[in-house]
């Protein structure tokens with residue numbers, strides 16, 4: 001369709017990788033205008049954990065609309081909002097022992113991050129925020145300061161301040177504990193790093209290349225934050241809502257972050273919705289101090305509640321994610337072993353996994369061939385070198401197998417064509 005070239009901005013991005021006009025979607029499938037079917041391993045960049053147009057919530061949404069339920073409500077108390085809050089409190093927070101206040105922010109992830117860091121600065125009276133290498137937190141100025149990627153940062157047009165960058169786990173090799181470095185820097189009044197208000201971190205870096213922090217690293221990060229009286233903000237926008245196997249991605253680490261941001265799959269239906277959770281004593285906002293028109297997407301409240309009721313009332317869904325995640329890991333290990341010529345590696349946790357294809361060119365070839373074979377899958381990482389598996393968590397075993405088969409075939413074809421796969425550069429080989 002020519003209209004897209006004619007008047008849609010050059011800023012478009014995913015549309016370039018998948019140049020079709022899409023029309024319908026159901027579960028793990030997308031259909032283009034011509035009726036071609038694609039298995040969706042991108043799933044709205046992690047927004048469609050429960051699949052497209054999940055039939056379990058569709059009827060509830062239709063009924064709500066049919067009955068003239070409120071669609072937009074600013075931050076007015078509505079029945080739909082109250083029911084969502086009750087479901088979230090009873091089925092997500094209480095069973096996990098978390099006591100949080102919920103702030104409704106503007107409807108995108110970056111809005112939640114902005115609110116979290118603004119509140120952290122205001123509560124502590126400190127400006128600096130610690131963020132990590134390869135972190136991604138959104139592209140509005142505050143969140144962008146915490147984002148690592150130079151392509152995104154370069155578009156800011158102003159100085160991105162107020163953030164100190166620290167190495168994520170394994171950034172300097174697996175021998176060096178980067179939380180010990182953080183502790184050292186914070187303990188040294190001449191380190192040049194101002195005492196921060198907060199640390200913001202993803203437990204699995206999605207856009208940064210599926211770097212999964214270990215439970216031990218997260219626990220010691222938590223200890224360092226407590227020791228220095230710094231707030232710990234977990235950005236769970238992509239890793240949360242079940243992606244790693246539990247509702248919150250940090251449950252396995254047994255930590256209790258001071259703040260948590262959620263968005264992407266929170267509404268369950270791809271409807272825009274974002275929140276920040278924080279400990280009650282941090283709720284020092286004055287009325288209206290941080291606002292926004294679109295903080296009351298009641299359609300999203302309806303589907304978010306339905307998602308919690310249907311999937312998080314017991315641990316069945318969680319076990320399913322773990323089972324499928326194990327399958328993905330086994331398949332990826334086997335693919336890498338057979339075709340990766342000793343160079344490709346696997347990474348990730350739960351249903352948040354990837355293959356490191358060493359460079360963006362190879363990874364791009366894999367995803368392009370996969371697309372020709374009917375699979376939508378994207379890359380991430382500093383050089384787009386990671387093929388990123390983000391399929392809907394509700395995917396059938398059959399489609400999951402089909403998708404993995406397509407990736408396997410694509411890698412086989414790409415590797416057969418490459419004469420030699422370059423060695424991964426190791427700038428920090430501590431052994432030598």
Ligand SMILES: *Cc1c(COP(=O)(O)O)cnc(C)c1O
Pocket residue numbers: 107108109110111113136137138139202206207235236237238239263264
């Ligand atoms: C996607 C994402 C964001 C930003 O969300 P938007 O809705 O794109 O603004 C922030 N943090 C993480 C971890 C994300 O994956």
